[in-house]
Amino acid sequence: GAGVSxxxxxxxxxxxxxxxxxxxxxxxxxxLYWYRQSLGxxxxxxxxxxxxxxxxxxxxxSDRFSAERTGGSVSTLTIQRTQQEDSAVYLCASSLxxxxxxNTIYFGEGSWLTVV
Amino acid sequence: KQEVTQxxxxxxxxxxxxxxxxxxxxxxAIYNLQWFRQDPGKGLTSLLLIQSSQREQTSGRLNASLDxxxxxxxxxxxxxxxxxxxxxxxxxxxxxxxFGKGTRLSVIA
Numbered sequence: 001g002a003g004v005s006x007x008x009x010x011x012x013x014x015x016x017x018x019x020x021x022x023x024x025x026x027x028x029x030x031x032l033y034w035y036r037q038s039l040g041x042x043x044x045x046x047x048x049x050x051x052x053x054x055x056x057x058x059x060x061x062s063d064r065f066s067a068e069r070t071g072g073s074v075s076t077l078t079i080q081r082t083q084q085e086d087s088a089v090y091l092c093a094s095s096l097x098x099x100x101x102x103n104t105i106y107f108g109e110g111s112w113l114t115v116v
Numbered sequence: 117k118q119e120v121t122q123x124x125x126x127x128x129x130x131x132x133x134x135x136x137x138x139x140x141x142x143x144x145a146i147y148n149l150q151w152f153r154q155d156p157g158k159g160l161t162s163l164l165l166i167q168s169s170q171r172e173q174t175s176g177r178l179n180a181s182l183d184x185x186x187x188x189x190x191x192x193x194x195x196x197x198x199x200x201x202x203x204x205x206x207x208x209x210x211x212x213x214x215f216g217k218g219t220r221l222s223v224i225a
Binding site: 004033035041042043045048056091093099101102104105106107108109110 | 147148150152158159160161162165167205207209210212213214215216217218
């Protein structure tokens with residue numbers, strides 16, 4: 001696609017429910033990243049994919065968070081038993097190659113999650 | 117652990133003024149540094165990417181410099197316009213990108 005696409009753009013969910021956030025990276029980009037941005041805070045790294053594998057998932061805040069990537073393309077971030085502190089914008093990004101190769105990283109518009 | 121600091125946190129300037137945004141990082145072993153712009157309610161737009169071997173990059177009215185040894189980068193915006201109002205984020209590429217908290221810029225007409 002022309003850019004990184006994320007869905008849903010907005011999601012309101014009840015505490016305790018599970019949510020799935022989807023990211024469709026730029027076609028041909030091998031690296032995919034998930035970040036979280038809470039109100040007034042900086043971007044917090046969650047997980048990085050190279051192809052379908054996740055060399056770095058050190059930023060996932062708890063075992064309620066998981067992510068997968070299939071076919072080297074679409075990725076899904078799943079949050080189980082959502083809590084109010086999970087409310088944030090979840091940003092997905094992709095780059096042509098792995099970090100450190102000098103590629104520009106392109107971000108999607110984000111998925112705004114509100115847990116009530 | 118890499119830490120990225122941006123100063124000032126917020127800045128308000130009159131239209132037409134030249135301005136400098138600052139970014140510092142604690143670990144100089146970076147691959148590159150990238151400046152982004154974020155408009156309210158939007159994702160991030162890449163402005164400039166400086167490789168670790170480079171000292172500066174220019175795009176239009178924007179000029180970014182990198183001094184890796186001192187752990188500093190600046191983003192210079194010439195002849196600011198109200199449309200430049202946004203939050204500007206600096207990020208350094210270790211693995212993964214580590215972001216500063218941004219500088220919120222307001223350009224007053």
